[in-house]
Amino acid sequence: MPGTIRQWIYNTPLVNDELTLTQFAQRELPIPDLQDGQALIRIRLMNIHSNTRFRMARQITRLGHTDPSNYACADVIRSRDPAFKEGDVIACQAGWQDYQIVSSADGPQGGYGEPSELVRALNGTGSPWFYVFRPAMAKMWTPDVLMEVFGTSGMTAYFGLRECGPLMPRDAVAVAGASGGVGSIAAQLAKIAGCRVVGFAGGADRCAWVTTTLGIYRCLDYRAPTFEADLRAACLDGIDVFSDGIGGDLTDIVTRQMNRHGRLLSYGSAAAFYADTFDAPGERPSFRRMFGITDAIEARLKLKNIKCEAWIVNQFYHERLRAEDDLSRHLISGALKPISHVVDGFDNLPAAIVDLYKSPRAGKLQVRLA
Numbered sequence: 001m002p003g004t005i006r007q008w009i010y011n012t013p014l015v016n017d018e019l020t021l022t023q024f025a026q027r028e029l030p031i032p033d034l035q036d037g038q039a040l041i042r043i044r045l046m047n048i049h050s051n052t053r054f055r056m057a058r059q060i061t062r063l064g065h066t067d068p069s070n071y072a073c074a075d076v077i078r079s080r081d082p083a084f085k086e087g088d089v090i091a092c093q094a095g096w097q098d099y100q101i102v103s104s105a106d107g108p109q110g111g112y113g114e115p116s117e118l119v120r121a122l123n124g125t126g127s128p129w130f131y132v133f134r135p136a137m138a139k140m141w142t143p144d145v146l147m148e149v150f151g152t153s154g155m156t157a158y159f160g161l162r163e164c165g166p167l168m169p170r171d172a173v174a175v176a177g178a179s180g181g182v183g184s185i186a187a188q189l190a191k192i193a194g195c196r197v198v199g200f201a202g203g204a205d206r207c208a209w210v211t212t213t214l215g216i217y218r219c220l221d222y223r224a225p226t227f228e229a230d231l232r233a234a235c236l237d238g239i240d241v242f243s244d245g246i247g248g249d250l251t252d253i254v255t256r257q258m259n260r261h262g263r264l265l266s267y268g269s270a271a272a273f274y275a276d277t278f279d280a281p282g283e284r285p286s287f288r289r290m291f292g293i294t295d296a297i298e299a300r301l302k303l304k305n306i307k308c309e310a311w312i313v314n315q316f317y318h319e320r321l322r323a324e325d326d327l328s329r330h331l332i333s334g335a336l337k338p339i340s341h342v343v344d345g346f347d348n349l350p351a352a353i354v355d356l357y358k359s360p361r362a363g364k365l366q367v368r369l370a
């Protein structure tokens with residue numbers, strides 16, 4: 001049994017939205033006695049979300065506190081909560097810390113919605129993010145794969161493409177952020193479905209990585225001044241499906257080249273999270289707005305009868321067992337490669353978060369604690 005919890009907190013506010021190591025401080029807290037309905041977990045690995053800096057800049061992550069919303073894989077060490085037993089491997093939301101007291105009655109952290117009745121029934125918890133992996137899954141896959149392919153990235157790509165589907169073998173599929181967490185999996189799943197996949201990444205090296213490592217037909221540099229023309233040349237018959245977690249100018253450029261009756265999987269706004277500075281805070285926009293669907297794009301989608309919905313992946317989590325089985329089969333056959341960037345060590349967590357916005361990497365950033 002550990003005596004204390006080591007924790008990183010948000011210690012000093014960002015200046016001009018720039019994130020540095022000075023924002024973080026470490027502290028130790030005693031582990032409180034376990035109460036009925038609580039469990040002690042050891043956090044093994046946590047996903048670092050690209051909105052981490054935004055959340056700090058807007059003080060959604062509060063000064064003097066840790067960020068409690070990271071999606072993490074953990075072992076249950078002690079339990080007085082009937083939903084968890086010792087030895088379970090769970091997915092949960094966790095702070096920047098090595099141990100945590102959790103309860104299945106806890107709701108979601110960080111502004112996420114309550115689970116639906118079906119998700120609640122499958123998870124047996126009050127949060128869509130708290131979930132005990134089946135023992136077979138925990139035996140088969142390491143925490144980095146559990147958190148990447150069976151975490152938000154893989155599930156978003158899987159359910160997103162299904163909602164855009166069925167993907168037809170001759171579909172031309174454009175994938176933004178093909179070097180990133182969701183995009184690298186979406187590109188591979190579209191390839192498995194027999195589609196002609198064109199990915200987008202930043203710079204020649206990143207594009208070469210996408211084509212050689214993921215085996216994608218083409219990858220275009222979205223930063224090149226010739227990008228729009230390059231896209232037209234790569235998709236002579238237009239684009240049927242666009243997987244877009246980026247938003248901003250890219251959504252505008254690509255939707256112009258989409259075919260009638262196309263499908264737009266719009267799930268994120270990485271362009272905004274990776275920009276040097278953030279827009280001034282305003283009224284909370286709708287998901288569609290947040291994900292880069294402006295009025296002009298909305299009108300274009302309507303004109304071309306392009307199907308597009310915007311959602312958070314946890315709304316499909318009651319179907320996750322099927323997704324886990326399908327994605328496991330693809331991993332076992334070798335058709336799907338798990339891609340993530342793992343940084344080792346609790347002490348390296350702040351540097352990993354700072355680097356997220358400075359150095360390119362492939363796949364989801366994860367920090368392994370144990």
Ligand SMILES: NC(=O)c1ccc[n+]([C@@H]2O[C@H](COP(=O)([O-])OP(=O)(O)OC[C@H]3O[C@@H](n4cnc5c(N)ncnc54)[C@H](OP(=O)(O)O)[C@@H]3O)[C@@H](O)[C@H]2O)c1
Nearest residue numbers: 177179180181182201202245267268269270271274312313
């Ligand atoms: N709706 C949901 O349920 C859901 C689930 C998961 C994620 N998301 C959202 O989806 C987005 C992507 O998540 P992720 O985990 O895949 O992120 P990630 O691993 O950080 O990847 C982001 C990708 O965005 C690309 N990128 C950054 N700025 C760009 C720009 N200005 N133009 C074009 N591409 C740009 C980067 O490409 P290069 O490095 O090659 O430049 C990188 O590959 C995030 O906004 C996240 O919040 C939503």
